Structure formats: C-alpha cells, structure tokens
Amino acid sequence: MKLSQQQNCNTRRxxxxxxxxxxxxxxxxxxxxxxxxxxxxxxxxxxxISLVLGFRFSRLIFFLxxxxxxxxxxxxxxxxxxxxxxxxxxxxxxxxxxPVLITDTPSNRTNPAxxxxxxxxxxxxxxxxxxxxxxxxxxxxxxxxxERVQREQRLQYGVKNPRPLxxxxxxxxxxxxxxxxxxxxxxxxxxxxxxxxxxxxxxGTTKETAALLEKSGLRTIHIGFEERMPITWEARHRMExxxxxxxxxxxxxxxLDGIVMFADDGNTHSMExxxxxxxxxxxxxxxxxxxxxxxxxxxxxxxxxxxxxEENLPLPVQGPACNSSGQLVGWHTFNSLPYVEKSATYxxxxxxxxxxxxxxxxxxxxxxxxxxxxxxxxxxVKDLDKLVADEEDLDSPLSLLEDTSVVEPLGNCGRKILxxxxxxxxxxxxxxxxxxxxFFSNSFSVVYILLPxxxxxxxxxxxLPLSDTGYDxxxxxxxxxxxxxxxxxSFYLHLMSDDLPECIHMAYS
Amino acid sequence: MKVPIWVFVVVAxxxxxxxxxxxxxxxxxxxxxxxxxxxxxxxLKVFVYELPSKxxxxxxxxxxxxxxxxxxxxxxxxxxxxxSPVRTLNPEEADWFYTPVYTTCDLTPNGxxxxxxxxxxxxxxxxxxxxxxxxxxxxxxxxxxxxxxxxFGACFHYQEEKAIERGILPLLQRATLVQTFGQRNHxxxxxxxxxxxxxxxxxxxxxxxxxPDTPRSIFVYFRGLFYDVGNDPEGGYYARGARASVxxxxxxxxxxxxxxxxxxxxxxxxxxxxxCLCPLGWAPWSPRLVEGVIFGCIPVIIADDIVLPFAxxxxxxxxxxxxxxxxxxxxxxILTSIPPEVVLRKQRLLANPSMKQAxxxxxxxxxxxxxxxxxxxxxxxxxxxxxxxxxxxxxxLNWTAGPVGDxxxx
Numbered sequence: 001m002k003l004s005q006q007q008n009c010n011t012r013r014x015x016x017x018x019x020x021x022x023x024x025x026x027x028x029x030x031x032x033x034x035x036x037x038x039x040x041x042x043x044x045x046x047x048x049i050s051l052v053l054g055f056r057f058s059r060l061i062f063f064l065x066x067x068x069x070x071x072x073x074x075x076x077x078x079x080x081x082x083x084x085x086x087x088x089x090x091x092x093x094x095x096x097x098x099p100v101l102i103t104d105t106p107s108n109r110t111n112p113a114x115x116x117x118x119x120x121x122x123x124x125x126x127x128x129x130x131x132x133x134x135x136x137x138x139x140x141x142x143x144x145x146x147e148r149v150q151r152e153q154r155l156q157y158g159v160k161n162p163r164p165l166x167x168x169x170x171x172x173x174x175x176x177x178x179x180x181x182x183x184x185x186x187x188x189x190x191x192x193x194x195x196x197x198x199x200x201x202x203x204g205t206t207k208e209t210a211a212l213l214e215k216s217g218l219r220t221i222h223i224g225f226e227e228r229m230p231i232t233w234e235a236r237h238r239m240e241x242x243x244x245x246x247x248x249x250x251x252x253x254x255x256l257d258g259i260v261m262f263a264d265d266g267n268t269h270s271m272e273x274x275x276x277x278x279x280x281x282x283x284x285x286x287x288x289x290x291x292x293x294x295x296x297x298x299x300x301x302x303x304x305x306x307x308x309x310e311e312n313l314p315l316p317v318q319g320p321a322c323n324s325s326g327q328l329v330g331w332h333t334f335n336s337l338p339y340v341e342k343s344a345t346y347x348x349x350x351x352x353x354x355x356x357x358x359x360x361x362x363x364x365x366x367x368x369x370x371x372x373x374x375x376x377x378x379x380x381v382k383d384l385d386k387l388v389a390d391e392e393d394l395d396s397p398l399s400l401l402e403d404t405s406v407v408e409p410l411g412n413c414g415r416k417i418l419x420x421x422x423x424x425x426x427x428x429x430x431x432x433x434x435x436x437x438x439f440f441s442n443s444f445s446v447v448y449i450l451l452p453x454x455x456x457x458x459x460x461x462x463x464l465p466l467s468d469t470g471y472d473x474x475x476x477x478x479x480x481x482x483x484x485x486x487x488x489x490s491f492y493l494h495l496m497s498d499d500l501p502e503c504i505h506m507a508y509s
Numbered sequence: 510m511k512v513p514i515w516v517f518v519v520v521a522x523x524x525x526x527x528x529x530x531x532x533x534x535x536x537x538x539x540x541x542x543x544x545x546x547x548x549x550x551x552x553l554k555v556f557v558y559e560l561p562s563k564x565x566x567x568x569x570x571x572x573x574x575x576x577x578x579x580x581x582x583x584x585x586x587x588x589x590x591x592x593s594p595v596r597t598l599n600p601e602e603a604d605w606f607y608t609p610v611y612t613t614c615d616l617t618p619n620g621x622x623x624x625x626x627x628x629x630x631x632x633x634x635x636x637x638x639x640x641x642x643x644x645x646x647x648x649x650x651x652x653x654x655x656x657x658x659x660x661f662g663a664c665f666h667y668q669e670e671k672a673i674e675r676g677i678l679p680l681l682q683r684a685t686l687v688q689t690f691g692q693r694n695h696x697x698x699x700x701x702x703x704x705x706x707x708x709x710x711x712x713x714x715x716x717x718x719x720x721p722d723t724p725r726s727i728f729v730y731f732r733g734l735f736y737d738v739g740n741d742p743e744g745g746y747y748a749r750g751a752r753a754s755v756x757x758x759x760x761x762x763x764x765x766x767x768x769x770x771x772x773x774x775x776x777x778x779x780x781x782x783x784x785c786l787c788p789l790g791w792a793p794w795s796p797r798l799v800e801g802v803i804f805g806c807i808p809v810i811i812a813d814d815i816v817l818p819f820a821x822x823x824x825x826x827x828x829x830x831x832x833x834x835x836x837x838x839x840x841x842x843i844l845t846s847i848p849p850e851v852v853l854r855k856q857r858l859l860a861n862p863s864m865k866q867a868x869x870x871x872x873x874x875x876x877x878x879x880x881x882x883x884x885x886x887x888x889x890x891x892x893x894x895x896x897x898x899x900x901x902x903x904x905x906l907n908w909t910a911g912p913v914g915d916x917x918x919x
Contacts, residue, residue, distance in 0.1 A: 129758060
C-alpha cells in the first residue's frame with residue numbers, strides 16, 4: 001500500500017517536472033512559478049487524499065468515469081474495512097456516496113436461492129489485519145506442534161527400540177583440540193538417542209577439556225591416559241589404538257550396554273550415521289570418506305591436483321565391499337602408494353596426513369562383545385584382555401575377530417558415506433587466538449590494558465565534547481593517535497612479558 | 510413445590526430426542542467409514558451408450574493432452590466402465606445409463622479447456638440418444654448420469670457470473686451430474702449431484718514420494734497465484750479476495766512458506782509440510798486437496814460453502830481444517846491453536862491408505878478408488894421410486910430453453 005502511494009507521488013512528481021522542463025525555459029518566466037505551484041498543490045492534495053483513504057484512488061476515478069455496463073452484475077459483499085472508516089471522513093470527493101461500491105439492486109440473474117448463501121459473486125475486499133506480522137507466542141506454539149509431529153514420525157517410521165550409544169574418543173591437548181572437540185560435541189548433542197561419551201585424554205585429564213565436556217550436557221566419562229602423545233603420526237596411530245582399548249576396558253568393567261562407536265575428534269559425522277548404526281547386530285562396518293589432502297603446502301597440493309586430474313581419482317573411501325547380492329566379500333582400503341613420498345611424518349609437517357589401512361572410525365560394535373562373561377557371546381570374538389596383554393598392534397577392530405566374514409556392512413552395503421576422516425593439526429609454532437576472557441581473568445591485564453582503553457575513550461567521547469575546544473584537526477592529532485599508539489604498544493608488551501598468567505601461555509603453546 | 514406433570518413429559522421427550530440425536534450422529538460417522546469400503550459390484554448395473562466416435566475417440570485423438578490434465582476424469586470413467594463388471598449390455602435391466610461425451614476436451618494451446626461448444630455438443634448427444642433409444646424419453650433423463658468435470662460443472666463456463674447466468678443446461682436438469690464443482694446453494698450444483706475429486710496423475714505422484722521418516726519441518730505450505738494479474742490485477746475478484754488476503758497478511762511470516770513459484774520439488778515439499786493451504790481460485794475446488802491427501806499434508810480449506818468430493822463417504826471435517834474466508838487474517842492464530850493431539854489424529858486419518866485410494870483414478874481401476882466411490886454414490890440412490898417414469902405424453906424438459914447459441918447443431 002505505502003509503496004504504491006509513494007510510487008504514485010513519485011510519478012506525479014516526475015510528471016510535474018516533465019511539464020515544466022527545459023522546453024519551457026523560453027516561456028515567460030512569470031507563469032512558471034504559478035504553474036509549478038499549482039502542480040505542487042494538486043500533488044499534495046492527491047497525496048493527502050490517498051493517505052486518508054489508504055489506497056490509490058486514481059483507478060477508482062477512472063472506473064467511475066469510464067466504466068461500461070458491468071455495474072449491474074457487480075454486487076459487493078463487504079465494503080472493505082478501510083473504506084468503511086474513511087468514507088465518513090472524506091466529504092470532498094465525488095466517491096463519497098459510492099454508487100457502485102454499495103450493493104445496488106442485486107441482479108435478478110443470481111439465483112433467488114442464493115439468499116441463504118453467504119457467498120456472493122463480485123468484487124470483495126481484501127481483508128488485512130492492522131498488524132500483519134507474526135506473533136512470537138504463536139510461533140512458539142507452531143514450533144511445539146512441529147516438534148510433536150516430528151517425534152511422532154520418528155516413533156512411527158524411525159528406529160524402533162533404539163539402543164544407547166557409547167562413543168569412544170581419543171584426544172589430547174593441543175591448539176586445535178577445542179576446535180575439534182566442539183564440533184564433535186555439537187554433533188553428539190544433536191543425536192536423539194541416549195549417549196555415553198568416553199573421552200580418553202593423553203597426558204592426563206585437564207581442566208580445560210573437562211570444562212568443555214561439562215558444557216555439552218551429555219553423560220561423559222573422562223579418562224586420563226598416562227603417556228603424552230608422541231610427535232610422529234605412526235606412533236600417534238598406535239597410541240590412539242591403545243587409548244581406545246583403554247576405553248573398551250571401561251566399557252567392560254562398567255558393563256555399559258549399547259552400541260560402541262569410535263568417533264575421532266577430527267572426523268565429521270552425519271546425523272544419518274547414528275540412525276544407521278542402530279541396525280547393527282554384533283559388528284558392523286561403514287564406509288569412511290578419506291580427506292587426505294590437508295592442503296598445507298602449495299607445491300604438493302598442486303602436484304597432486306594434476307595427478308588427480310590425470311587419473312580422475314574420486315574421493316578415496318575405506319569400507320566394506322559387497323557383491324551384487326549384498327554380502328560382504330572384501331574391503332576397500334586406502335591406497336597410500338601414490339602419497340608415500342609426500343606423506344607427513346611429524347605432526348608439524350606441511351604434508352598430507354595419511355590414514356591407516358582401515359580406520360577404527362569405520363566400525364561399530366555391540367558392547368556385549370567386550371564384556372567378560374555373557375551367555376550368548378559369539379565364538380568368533382577374541383577376549384579383550386588377552387589381546388591387550390599380548391601387546392599386538394591392533395590396526396583395526398577386525399583383529400578382535402577370528403573370522404572377519406561376520407561383519408555386517410551398513411549404509412546400503414557401504415555405498416553411502418556417512419562419515420569423513422580428516423586430520424588437521426596446527427603448526428608447531430601456532431598460537432590459539434585469545435578471547436576476551438583472558439583479559440578479564442587477571443588483575444595485571446586490567447591495569448595494563450583496560451585502564452589505557454578506558455582513559456582513551458573517556459577523553460574522546462566525554463572530555464572532548466564537553467570542552468570548549470573545537471573538533472580541530474590538531475586536537476585529534478594530539479589526543480587520538482598517541483593514545484591509540486600507547487594502547488596497542490602496551491598490549492604487545494604485555495604479551496611478550498614473562499609474568500603472564502598460566503592460561504594465556506597454554507593457549508599460545 | 511408441586512411441579513406439574515407436563516413438565517416431566519416435556520423433559521422426558523427432550524431427553525430422548527437428545528440421546529437419539531447423539532446416537533444418530535455416531536451411527537452416521539460409523540456409516541461414513543464403512544462407506545468408503547463398499548463394493549459397488551452387484552449393487553447396480555450401468556449401460557453405456559454407443560455414441561459415434563466424433564463425441565469421444567476423435568476428440569481425444571485430436572488432443573491427447575486431455576488424458577493428463579485435471580479434467581481427465583471423464584475419459585477415464587468411460588474407459589473404466591467399458592471393462593467393468595457393473596457394465597451390462599442389456600439396457601432393459603440397467604439401473605443407470607452413461608453417455609460418453611467428452612465435453613472438456615477442446616483445449617487452447619495453453620491447455621485450458623474452452624467450454625463454448627460444450628453445451629451444443631451435449632445437446633446433440635442427448636438428441637442422439639433420445640432418438641435412437643427409448644430410455645431417455647421414458648424418464649427424461651432421470652436415470653442417466655453424465656460426467657461434467659469442468660470448472661462450474663454443467664453450467665459450461667469458466668467465469669462464475671456467466672456460469673450463474675446460464676445455469677445448468679436445461680436438458681440435464683433431471684439427470685445425475687458427476688462433477689468436481691461443489692458449492693452449497695449455487696445454481697450449478699443440483700441436489701443429488703455427486704462431487705468427485707479432480708484428476709491427479711497417480712504415477713507422477715508415486716514417483717515423487719520421499720521416505721516417510723523425513724521430518725515435517727514446514728508449518729504451512731502453498732504454491733500458486735495470489736493475484737491473477739492477467740484477469741484481475743487489483744485483486745478482489747479472484748478467489749473473492751481470500752488469496753490476496755493470505756498473501757498480504759502472511760508474506761512476512763516465517764511459518765508460512767507461500768509463494769508463486771513453480772518449484773520442481775513441489776510434491777516433495779508437500780510431504781515435508783504439516784498444513785497445506787487449499788484456498789479457492791476462480792472456482793472453489795482445486796487439485797491441491799487431492800495432493801494434500803496423498804502426501805499426508807493436512808488440507809486447510811478456505812472456501813465458503815464448498816462441497817468436498819464424496820462428502821457422504823469421507824469425513825472431511827475430521828481430516829481437514831475449515832477456515833471461513835472472513836477469518837483469513839486470523840489464519841495463523843487458528844492453526845497454531847489446534848492442539849497437537851488433534852493434529853496427530855488428523856495425520857493418522859490421512860495416512861489411511863483407503864483415503865488416499867479414494868482420491869485417485871489409477872489405471873487400471875483398483876478397488877476403493879475414485880471410480881468405485883462414484884459407483885457407490887450411484888448405488889446409494891437406488892432403489893428409485895416409480896414416479897420418475899413419465900406418463901405417456903407427459904413432458905417436463907423444455908428442449909428450446911437456454912441461450913440461442915446453444916440451439917445450433919454441433
């Protein structure tokens with residue numbers, strides 16, 4: 001409505017300018033102000049009338065003046081609410097007694113039986129309520145309805161009798177730990193099933209990790225693992241395996257029931273994954289997409305790109321391989337030969353990080369497989385304690401089995417990729433960007449950083465305007481830039497000083 | 510205090526009337542659910558007239574688009590009856606007579622049917638059957654039925670004013686009309702007409718089904734015109750201003766996913782919505798109702814006095830939400846104040862496969878589909894009393910009534 005009014009006013013304005021344009025420059029200049037004044041007055045009057053009426057009345061005038069014989073069949077159902085209120089107000093208009101708007105003699109051609117119907121043919125008003133915007137309470141009610149509908153859908157068509165999940169995550173403190181763990185945490189918070197999250201931390205449990213896990217609201221078991229994480233990737237993979245076995249020992253001791261899933265903190269999981277693993281009976285295998293390119297160095301990545309384009313390699317996938325009748329016949333593993341020269345050995349290497357042949361993340365177990373004595377344990381699973389005691393290198397859960405053919409392929413027999421494996425770590429000299437929380441946690445920082453800031457703003461926004469001096473360039477030069485300079489310098493000095501609190505050191509290491 | 514005895518009598522009478530009324534309602538409802546599952550085979554016999562192919566086959570050959578548009582019910586009804594067990598070749602024992610004339614098959618290049626020749630075509634067909642067979646003159650068409658799926662049924666016009674002006678074709682006044690249009694107290698709906706759903710292609714809808722565990726995340730869904738810019742740019746005529754009102758009130762509302770686009774994922778989006786708006790357009794019916802029922806989306810019907818398909822067999826009040834046109838500005842309040850249990854109940858009723866089957870015209874016909882519901886409706890009108898048979902020499906219909914243009918031969 002308003003837009004059309006403005007348009008109306010604008011076109012009127014354009015029209016008026018067009019008529020008194022440069023063509024008339026030669027005309028007697030005395031008439032010009034009179035003509036333009038007249039147009040302005042008319043324009044103002046039209047705008048005022050439109051404002052009062054609430055709609056563009058120009059079409060209605062044309063309709064009245066030039067309409068043909070269709071008046072007899074136009075009965076009006078309701079006079080629109082706006083017209084009703086404004087017809088009292090306007091007396092100057094010819095349409096004050098609208099002969100066409102109100103029902104004149106209803107046409108005889110309408111069926112006499114329509115007197116009992118509420119429906120009449122003809123032009124009706126468009127009913128608009130005065131505040132056509134959503135009401136927040138109603139929006140909340142609608143969301144509750146949607147939630148209830150979705151819950152019912154899940155009950156009807158989703159997984160029946162969902163079993164609780166046990167997620168095993170090995171981690172250690174490092175620059176990107178918060179990044180990875182937060183992502184994993186939010187994925188797990190979205191899972192609609194009961195969940196126990198076992199986090200095994202190398203180097204012992206730390207308060208920061210515990211604080212992070214606290215925020216999730218999930219049931220977590222935070223275990224410390226005594227050794228520190230080594231710096232080569234090979235050793236790391238072995239250590240992570242030992243950490244996972246430690247977690248399985250906890251499952252065994254506490255006799256946790258459910259489905260064990262190995263979620264590494266660098267990986268990305270989709271929500272369908274958690275629905276899919278509910279269908280596992282004893283041990284299942286999923287397809288894992290491998291994102292092996294960490295894209296660190298330009299030369300190596302561009303080289304690989306060329307290679308890829310030549311050979312047309314798709315995303316490498318690890319997982320079960322099935323024949324056409326859906327039975328497990330083998331495994332797709334990661335072919336690391338093309339990357340061997342360029343692979344990373346140390347954590348800090350700017351090269352590609354390779355996974356192992358078959359990652360733990362692609363397997364799910366029924367927790368009963370690791371329990372000590374249960375009646376219906378299948379014969380093809382080895383005892384966990386014996387395996388740990390033998391100190392073998394278990395490179396995948398397949399080593400837990402005597403016979404690998406009992407593995408169930410999940411995710412449409414491995415054709416659907418439901419999780420992606422990725423290892424991204426920061427460089428050795430990287431610093432985790434500090435948040436503002438560090439500034440307020442220490443009295444030194446208050447003195448050295450906050451005080452100059454407060455003084456600076458005080459001078460700029462309170463003293464300067466109140467003072468008699470004008471906003472001269474000189475004063476800006478004098479007041480602003482030195483303070484700014486001082487603030488920044490003090491910040492960096494502060495950073496480099498040695499009496500920093502412990503937490504800031506940690507973030508930068 | 511002494512209460513006179515007549516008070517007790519009145520109270521007793523009122524109480525019994527009340528109880529009986531409630532009982533009748535319950536009985537009515539249970540009747541409704543049984544009615545969908547009725548089997549018409551054996552309850553009626555239909556005789557199909559053999560008309561020259563210029564009334565049916567040749568028209569279809571000229572434009573095969575008639576098989577896929579929303580008026581295709583007339584053609585599929587003919588094909589179904591030809592091979593159905595209710596068909597009889599002996600007209601003496603037939604209860605109903607069917608005339609296969611495709612009146613809605615004269616299409617513009619855009620695909621919209623032109624109704625201008627339809628009255629003449631119908632008239633010519635009736636003249637043919639009345640002169641070649643004695644059954645029309647016997648009852649003046651009271652035991653004949655015709656399928657007229659066009660916008661306003663047998664009024665044969667797409668504009669409501671002109672349709673009301675014309676009224677139902679005078680020759681069809683006594684016949685039973687099977688039509689998609691239904692509005693109470695309207696000229697173009699005779700008492701005793703059978704309302705059917707518009708044709709929606711079953712295979713196309715089956716091809717767009719998504720897994721039922723996809724969560725329904727859209728609250729209200731609608732795709733279609735709000736202002737018919739070609740014919741009524743100001744709004745107010747089209748849909749009696751209801752669609753324009755929906756747009757103006759709810760275009761900024763995040764709960765309402767409404768627009769004029771034509772997405773390719775229309776069917777999939779409907780399956781992700783809880784409510785689907787079915788407002789009237791130029792005529793009160795639309796295929797959205799059928800699509801909503803098939804895809805499990807609760808239809809919100811905004812059309813005053815509308816008569817929905819198979820209203821005596823399908824409990825539309827319990828499945829859909831009815832909103833009066835004057836209440837459209839309060840649509841969000843109405844929809845959000847429905848208790849979640851009622852929403853779930855409606856969805857459960859919609860998930861009933863017999864409901865979905867009753868809205869479709871599958872090829873070949875299956876038990877419980879719309880063909881069978883039409884036959885059920887026809888069977889419910891039997892047995893007739895003998896008064897429809899005219900006495901010799903009696904004539905009720907006026908063969909020269911109607912606009913002069915209709916009297917020209919086709």
